[in-house]
Amino acid sequence: MADQYVCPNCGAAGLTVFYETHDAPVHSVLLLPTQEEALNFPRGEIKLGFCDQCGFITNVAYDPAPQDYSSRYEATQSFSPTFNAFSRRLANDLIARYDLRDKDVIEIGCGQGEFLVELCELGGNRGVGFDPAYDAERGLKADPEQIRFIADYYSERYTDYQADFVCCKMTLEHIDQTADFVSMVRRSIADRTDTIVFFQIPNATRVLRDLAFWDIYYEHCSYFTPGSLAYLFRRSGFDVLDVRTDYDDQYLMIEAKPACDPALVTADDAALAETRRDVEYFRTRIPAKLREWQTTVRDLHQQGQRIVIWGGGSKGVAFLTTLGFYDEIEYAVDINPRKHSMFMAGTGQETVGPDFLREYQPDTVIVMNPIYCDEIQRDLDRLGVSARLLPL
Numbered sequence: 167m168a169d170q171y172v173c174p175n176c177g178a179a180g181l182t183v184f185y186e187t188h189d190a191p192v193h194s195v196l197l198l199p200t201q202e203e204a205l206n207f208p209r210g211e212i213k214l215g216f217c218d219q220c221g222f223i224t225n226v227a228y229d230p231a232p233q234d235y236s237s238r239y240e241a242t243q244s245f246s247p248t249f250n251a252f253s254r255r256l257a258n259d260l261i262a263r264y265d266l267r268d269k270d271v272i273e274i275g276c277g278q279g280e281f282l283v284e285l286c287e288l289g290g291n292r293g294v295g296f297d298p299a300y301d302a303e304r305g306l307k308a309d310p311e312q313i314r315f316i317a318d319y320y321s322e323r324y325t326d327y328q329a330d331f332v333c334c335k336m337t338l339e340h341i342d343q344t345a346d347f348v349s350m351v352r353r354s355i356a357d358r359t360d361t362i363v364f365f366q367i368p369n370a371t372r373v374l375r376d377l378a379f380w381d382i383y384y385e386h387c388s389y390f391t392p393g394s395l396a397y398l399f400r401r402s403g404f405d406v407l408d409v410r411t412d413y414d415d416q417y418l419m420i421e422a423k424p425a426c427d428p429a430l431v432t433a434d435d436a437a438l439a440e441t442r443r444d445v446e447y448f449r450t451r452i453p454a455k456l457r458e459w460q461t462t463v464r465d466l467h468q469q470g471q472r473i474v475i476w477g478g479g480s481k482g483v484a485f486l487t488t489l490g491f492y493d494e495i496e497y498a499v500d501i502n503p504r505k506h507s508m509f510m511a512g513t514g515q516e517t518v519g520p521d522f523l524r525e526y527q528p529d530t531v532i533v534m535n536p537i538y539c540d541e542i543q544r545d546l547d548r549l550g551v552s553a554r555l556l557p558l
């Protein structure tokens with residue numbers, strides 16, 4: 167029990183810790199050019215605490231100080247056709263839902279600008295993207311009259327940039343003070359109450375039910391269920407228009423607009439009871455799940471199999487470090503060429519491109535995200551690699 171810990175989502179005191187891992191690299195996706203740097207990478211503790219008042223889950227041991235969202239931060243997914251198809255479908259869907267044509271769009275945490283450019287090009291919109299990791303050298307080029315990028319954290323300093331649509335994808339889970347952040351977004355919108363706000367984050371309900379420990383890593387300090395996310399937005403002065411999941415339930419999305427008449431907000435009891443059950447399920451089943459993976463991989467290794475993981479990002483780092491795999495798995499495969507010849511934080515595997523497998527001929531490929539299995543199988547067929555795919 168983290169008795170003194172105050173829930174950053176609702177302000178209640180006392181969170182129950184239900185999962186702990188030690189020695190998690192404080193970053194999973196920084197580009198690390200030497201194995202030594204990867205093995206000696208700074209570590210931190212993860213202690214997931216559950217708030218019984220609002221259903222929020224957070225790493226109560228999280229320290230934001232070592233987080234470095236510089237241009238060494240490499241999290242783009244845009245080398246994957248599966249991901250790109252999803253992204254385009256989402257952009258078209260949002261444009262249709264909210265008539266985003268000839269409108270002003272802000273994206274908070276825009277990465278290298280892929281989604282913002284898509285929204286602006288498909289809908290003929292004007293955009294401003296904020297991200298401290300945005301790198302003008304390699305970020306998407308766009309007509310500066312139409313799209314601008316600001317390499318900084320979004321804050322109230324930028325209230326002058328008003329928009330019809332504010333989107334924020336895969337960012338809120340990196341922010342520990344969640345209510346402060348969403349309230350800041352609400353204040354920045356001020357009296358433009360027609361503004362639509364869209365947030366997308368990982369879906370913690372799926373993480374709990376799938377025992378997806380590979381989705382729990384240091385950068386992600388905040389974990390939301392549909393109930394705790396809707397609660398946060400209502401509490402921060404929004405009316406919630408829709409909450410849904412996508413991408414095989416991996417992503418949780420919310421659409422909201424400023425509330426004209428903010429009412430007293432209480433958590434949804436039914437949703438809270440469901441999360442309580444999911445947390446308890448995770449707490450009791452996770453030790454066996456970890457043992458199962460350790461046994462599977464160590465057995466294959468002892469049989470002399472060559473094993474690689476496919477996915478050199480955060481899931482890969484969390485999988486390898488949580489299970490403590492150093493020698494059992496020699497390489498991590500990734501389709502992002504910027505990651506090639508870099509090393510996995512914590513366990514030090516070299517990241518290689520798919521072509522490397524033509525020579526290496528692994529026996530087993532552990533797939534860090536099953537949604538890419540078809541795409542990976544096509545790559546392996548093309549390369550003449552007959553390895554068995556083992557999805558998480």
Ligand SMILES: [Zn+2]
Pocket residue numbers: 173174175176177178217218219220221222
């Ligand atoms: Zn709470």
